[in-house]
Amino acid sequence: MLYFFQQVLNGLHSGALYALLAFGYVLTNGILHRTNLAYGALFAFCGQTMILTAAFGYQMLWLTLLAAVALGVVAAFFYAALISHVLSRSVFEPLADRTPNAIVVTTLGILLLLSEASRIAADTHDLWLPPMLAQPIVFAQGATFRATLTLIQLIDCAVVVAAIALASWAFARSSFGRRWRAVSD
Template sequence: MLYFLQQVLNGLHAGALYALLAFGYVLTNGVLKRTNLAHGPVFAFAGQVLVLVAVYGWNVLWLTLPATVALGIVAAFAYAALTGVVLSRSVFLPLASRSPNAIVVATLGVALVLMELARLAAETRDFWLPPMLARTVTFLAADGFAVTLTVIQLANCALAVAVIGLAAAILSTSRLGRYWRAVSDDPAAAAMCGIDVIAVFHAAVIGGALLAALAGVMAALYYGNISFGTGLVYGLKVLFVTAVGGYRDPLRAALGAACFGIAESLWAGYFPLEWRDAWMFAFLVALLLLSRSGETAAGRIDVTRS
């Protein structure tokens, strides 16, 4: 039982990262309505910027560890915001009314550009941050086995819950949230009602990029480094999770992604780790097919009744 609880707690941390990514992805997809392959790369890019700037601050500027980490975090969010602006104005907005494949190809190109920028900046080397806030907190212990989490895992989970809760409250109660829902439902009707659709579009894309950056910062601080392959895998998983749950409710997508993180941790705890991603992707594909077949069946019933 304690081993099971340990895997669930481990899954909470992974789920917090997935939840932030899913919330940001749905925030962007609500106004874009196109598959965005750049979301995961922005997550990885922000983490890599944090590591690279922290290494520069430590080796060149001779800053203390807290100061160099803080500098890396500021740089990560700044570059993520800049990436969001470029994506929104130069990629998404011109291509939003084109074929859906245009966005897919363009965001794949953006992913390659971000990957090469990070690789060239690091001179094809791996840099690592030292372990931070690695002290363990014990929740339960019996028969020589302890259920624990580190301080940084607890801090990341608390921060993710706070940010998602705040973002969900803003979408539910604020004027910006009402504008986002209006543009997501019908941008033409929203424009006729006096809403600045373009401004809402830009805000949603930049907000999604900042949430991805927050997840990247949290992952880099916890793991010490983050590879670009990790960003692609996280992005694909979040894409499938949000496709299963739908793109209309960011909070629902975040909760589904958190549950997926727990399920993934349970698989890693009880089954071969090398098969984890393959089986989890297969599980997501099966859920996606079942959800789409259910929607099709419901649509046919409605047509028959009408």
């Protein structure tokens, strides 16, 4: 039974990351009314960029782990903004008057391009940084097994819940949210 509880805890952490991805997808789909398959690939590409930049900062620039991760996060946000802007201006605006199938096919091509770019950039190697905030927190314990999550997993879950709750509140109560709903409708 403890093993099952451990799998539920693992699922909560994975589910939190998928919930954040799904929330962004719903916002994108709600405003465009078109399926954008490249959204997840952009999310993964920027995550890979964060890992590559953090590993470079930690191993080559000899930054502290926290500074290397911060550098990786800044690089990921920069690439997300850059790629989103380029795709918006050069790909999606010219396709605005086309059929939804044209958008789906185009975003599938972008998905393949970003996936392959991530694979090539990583040179098909796994990159690992030292564990950060990896202290296990025990939720239940038996004679030979403990159901745990690490501190960073709990922080991830809390940040995701807070981000989604704050964004939901902002979309429900702010003038920006009102304008977003008007454009979506």
